[in-house]
Amino acid sequence: MSFLEIDRAVKQFGGLRAVSDVSFTLEKGEVVGLLGPNGSGKTTLINLVSGALPATSGDIRLDGLRLTGLSRDRIARAGVARTFQLVRTLPSLSLVENVMITAVFGRHAHWGAAARRVALGALEMVGLSDRAGVAAADLTYIDQKRLELARALAAEPEILLLDEWLAGLNPTELAEGVALIRTLHQGGLTILMVEHIIDAVRALCPRVVVMNSGELIADAPTDIALADPMVVSAYLGGEVDA
Amino acid sequence: MSRIILPLIGLALLAIVPLIVTDYGLGLLIGAATYVTLASAWALFSGQTHYISLATVAFYGTGAYTVAVLNETLGYGAVLLCAALIGGTIALVVGLATLRLRGVYFVIFSFGLAELVRQLITWYEVNVTGTLGRYIFLDITTRQIYWQMLGLAAITIALTAWIHRSRLGMALRVIGDDETVAAHSGINLARVKLLAFVLSAVILTLAGAITSPRYVYVEPSIVFNPTISFLTVIMALLGGANRLWGPTLGAVPLFLIFEWLSSNFPDSYPILLGLLFIGVVFLVPNGLIASTERLLGKAKGARG
Numbered sequence: 001m002s003f004l005e006i007d008r009a010v011k012q013f014g015g016l017r018a019v020s021d022v023s024f025t026l027e028k029g030e031v032v033g034l035l036g037p038n039g040s041g042k043t044t045l046i047n048l049v050s051g052a053l054p055a056t057s058g059d060i061r062l063d064g065l066r067l068t069g070l071s072r073d074r075i076a077r078a079g080v081a082r083t084f085q086l087v088r089t090l091p092s093l094s095l096v097e098n099v100m101i102t103a104v105f106g107r108h109a110h111w112g113a114a115a116r117r118v119a120l121g122a123l124e125m126v127g128l129s130d131r132a133g134v135a136a137a138d139l140t141y142i143d144q145k146r147l148e149l150a151r152a153l154a155a156e157p158e159i160l161l162l163d164e165w166l167a168g169l170n171p172t173e174l175a176e177g178v179a180l181i182r183t184l185h186q187g188g189l190t191i192l193m194v195e196h197i198i199d200a201v202r203a204l205c206p207r208v209v210v211m212n213s214g215e216l217i218a219d220a221p222t223d224i225a226l227a228d229p230m231v232v233s234a235y236l237g238g239e240v241d242a
Numbered sequence: 243m244s245r246i247i248l249p250l251i252g253l254a255l256l257a258i259v260p261l262i263v264t265d266y267g268l269g270l271l272i273g274a275a276t277y278v279t280l281a282s283a284w285a286l287f288s289g290q291t292h293y294i295s296l297a298t299v300a301f302y303g304t305g306a307y308t309v310a311v312l313n314e315t316l317g318y319g320a321v322l323l324c325a326a327l328i329g330g331t332i333a334l335v336v337g338l339a340t341l342r343l344r345g346v347y348f349v350i351f352s353f354g355l356a357e358l359v360r361q362l363i364t365w366y367e368v369n370v371t372g373t374l375g376r377y378i379f380l381d382i383t384t385r386q387i388y389w390q391m392l393g394l395a396a397i398t399i400a401l402t403a404w405i406h407r408s409r410l411g412m413a414l415r416v417i418g419d420d421e422t423v424a425a426h427s428g429i430n431l432a433r434v435k436l437l438a439f440v441l442s443a444v445i446l447t448l449a450g451a452i453t454s455p456r457y458v459y460v461e462p463s464i465v466f467n468p469t470i471s472f473l474t475v476i477m478a479l480l481g482g483a484n485r486l487w488g489p490t491l492g493a494v495p496l497f498l499i500f501e502w503l504s505s506n507f508p509d510s511y512p513i514l515l516g517l518l519f520i521g522v523v524f525l526v527p528n529g530l531i532a533s534t535e536r537l538l539g540k541a542k543g544a545r546g
Contacts, residue, residue, distance in 0.1 A: 050426060051426075052422070052426070071425070071430075072425035072426050073425050073426075073427075073428050073429055073430045073431070076425070076426050076427055076428035077428045081426075082426055084422075088420055088422060088423050090415075090416060090419035090420055090423060091419060092415070092418070092419055093415065093416070093419065097412075100412075101412065101416050101423075101424075101427045101429075102427045102428065104409060104412060105409070105413065105427050105428035105429045106427065106428045107428070111409065151423075151427070155427070155428070
């Protein structure tokens with residue numbers, strides 16, 4: 001039994017099969033990249049795992065617990081934390097409060113000083129601890145992204161789902177972001193990351209799964225998958241001469 | 243400590259005021275205490291979640307009507323208990339069905355709910371009992387009504403203070419900012435919203451029940467008057483619906499202004515009311531407390 005098991009997951013939107021019979025697994029402590037061209041179903045798959053969307057059919061299990069059919073908050077309390085493709089911060093709360101909520105309402109249900117300590121620890125990890133009292137509305141884009149990651153980390157999750165967390169960063173910020181994710185990986189966290197930046201994927205993920213038009217077209221070590229003609233054609237379009 | 247002692251001293255002073263004021267003064271005090279209760283109870287749910295409810299009068303009127311129906315068959319305490327149970331049950335059923343509506347849909351629904359309850363009771367009274375109006379004869383003095391309402395207002399504010407510091411309060415604030423983040427952070431949206439909605443509704447119902455002997459004659463068009471819902475919202479917004487003392491700060495002056503307007507300009511009163519609503523929304527969109535803080539902050543910034 002693997003740590004995260006996605007077994008023939010299907011998501012149907014009317015006539016569109018956004019996720020079609022996708023199966024793969026993650027082992028504990030693994031960092032796996034989820035690749036694919038725009039509209040291939042990556043975010044939908046992340047939404048199925050985190051419960052944002054109910055699966056049409058199939059099974060998703062975390063450490064043996066069936067996540068499919070559970071509500072978003074139950075899945076969060078089971079240890080699944082995520083960031084959003086379009087950053088979502090809570091503008092009326094301070095940074096430390098923004099981060100504390102997952103510590104308070106997550107599976108450990110911290111409160112008071114303990115919740116604050118977990119939140120400050122997460123802010124420290126992403127490099128925002130010196131601004132813990134600031135309102136989230138006053139942050140720059142990169143700092144909002146950091147804040148979102150800190151919120152996910154304060155949940156002390158079993159698995160972290162990153163939805164293009166590195167997108168939109170400048171080269172310096174990107175290098176910092178990659179280093180940060182590497183630190184998390186070294187800390188033993190299991191990470192499934194949707195990512196378009198191939199350099200970052202090569203640097204972080206020993207293995208990738210690739211989707212196209214809702215289907216899984218590759219599940220292999222990163223170098224092999226990226227050289228796969230199917231994958232190249234999915235990204236570049238058209239037929240590939242073999 | 244002053245956070246607790248000052249309000250307690252204020253409460254004690256307010257409790258002895260009816261021993262010295264005239265009947266008219268006492269009437270004003272009851273009205274003010276009623277609106278402080280309504281606005282604070284409304285803000286308990288709507289202030290943090292930003293679910294703007296116009297159903298205040300649905301619960302207020304239900305409370306008053308419960309007393310009108312039961313006051314000759316049950317003791318006063320039992321009547322209040324029944325009112326609280328009925329208000330809470332309506333809120334539970336309605337909440338389960340509708341708290342997934344958001345924004346303007348929830349506003350419209352809540353407004354419709356008040357009308358629905360009013361029409362149902364009217365239909366029932368006309369077709370089943372054959373009488374539209376009812377009388378409330380209770381052996382309760384005006385002072386006792388005031389003390390009860392003052393007590394309910396104090397309980398509402400104390401409860402709000404406690405909720406603000408609790409997990410429930412934090413969950414409500416997160417829901418007000420972003421429900422998606424709230425759910426993915428582990429907050430059970432349905433349970434949190436329902437709990438706050440029911441708590442708020444029980445207080446609104448009790449306020450209607452306690453104040454009902456003042457009406458003496460009760461019929462649906464009197465106790466289900468939608469103006470009560472609008473006044474409650476505008477009072478809470480004026481002071482600041484997400485602050486502990488915001489609804490109180492909005493309710494007292496606005497109630498006095500409304501009283502003055504309605505006795506001096508009975509014909510043009512609704513027009514002035516409308517202008518006041520617009521004024522509040524335009525001039526102090528975040529409430530008086532937040533605006534004052536911002537002004538003070540600016541002054542401080544200019545000095546420093």
